[in-house]
Each structure stands twice: as structure tokens, then as C-alpha cells.
Amino acid sequence: GAGVSQSPSNKVTEKGKDVELRCDPISGHTALYWYRQSLGQGLEFLIYFQGNSAPDKSGLPSDRFSAERTGGSVSTLTIQRTQQEDSAVYLCASKTSLSSYEQYFGPGTRLTVT
């Protein structure tokens, strides 16, 4: 079946502009995670959603970052007033439930802020 998809695959934006990154999880997966991967760094947890519960936003680095998940499926990560330090690969992952350990990752969105 279809895996996790993310769009766009690449995004170049000017400093100060807002960007939206999209994640389509695997159908039926109730848990969805967003991560950021900077050059030479591991994956940095940003936020996760589980079903209809309130998301865990504890990893969002600043109030410029926000995310939503509509209808328990598609998720959008929004970065407002982008800064050069926001340049990274943003990865989305989904899993069947919170009790499952196996995350399935999308290919990521490579964000470059000029």
C-alpha cells in the first residue's frame, strides 16, 4: 500500500515568509509525528498527534511553529516568519497507534531559507 507522503519535496523561501508543509500519513494510522533533521544532527521531535487527543507540542522550538491535523488524517506544519536557522529537512512519520513502536517515515521536505 501507499506509504507516508510529504509535499513539497523541496521548498526554497525567503527569510520572513511563511511556509506550509504537508504530510499524508498511511491510511488508518492514528499517530502522526513531525521531526526536524538539520545537517549532521539527529531527528529532533517537534510534535505528535494521536487520534482526537490534544497534540503534544512540547518539541516546537518557538511560537512561529504550529501544526494541525484535519480529520485525523492529513497534517500541516506551518512556519511563520521563517529564519535561516529553520533550514532543515522536515520529516513526518505515522504509526498505527501510540502503543505501536514502529514509525513509518515519509521522504521529508527539504526547506531552505535564503
Next chain:
Amino acid sequence: QKEVEQDPGPLSVPEGAIVSLNCTYSNSAFQYFMWYRQYSRKGPELLMYTYSSGNKEDGRFTAQVDKSSKYISLFIRDSQPSDSATYLCATDYFNKFYFGSGTKLNVKP
């Protein structure tokens, strides 16, 4: 201190070598440990999963957890050029995943 620390490498070995990849972690309460493999410009994929201490073997791969020293290892036997990738260790704690920075492995033919 980061929850999971990993030597970034890079590590370069000849084909057929035994590879040892290692991580340390900070919290003795961590019990679930994973190894992910990430090819260039791809998302990570789960390779191995272990719970608590001990060894787990899957083909050419062995994952090992030593809780007394807070040390996790991944061994790759008979390494192949197709194993060239970045390997990330991770732990799952109350539904949040903490990842090491990844070790880049290059297996030379």
C-alpha cells in the same frame, strides 16, 4: 546532555567486515530501543527493535542493549555496499522518540 548520544563517524569499512555502531543514553528509565537506517535523501526506516537488555538477531544484524552501562549497539556481519547509509539509534519514552545524531557508514566494494 542529550537523551541519546551517537558518534557521527563517518565509518568506512571494506566489504565483508563486521561493523559495530554504538550509542549511549542518559535515562535509566528508557526501555525500548530502536535502530533506523536512512539512505541519502530518504526517510529513516526501522531496522531493529529491542526491549530492555539483551541481544536480538535478525539475519546479518544484531542489536544489543546493556542497561548497566546505558549502552546500545548494532552489529552488522558480512557488511555489503548496500549497507552504506546513516544509522540512527533511538529510544521511545512515553510516546516520544529520542534519536541519536546518526553514524554514516560507507562499505567499500
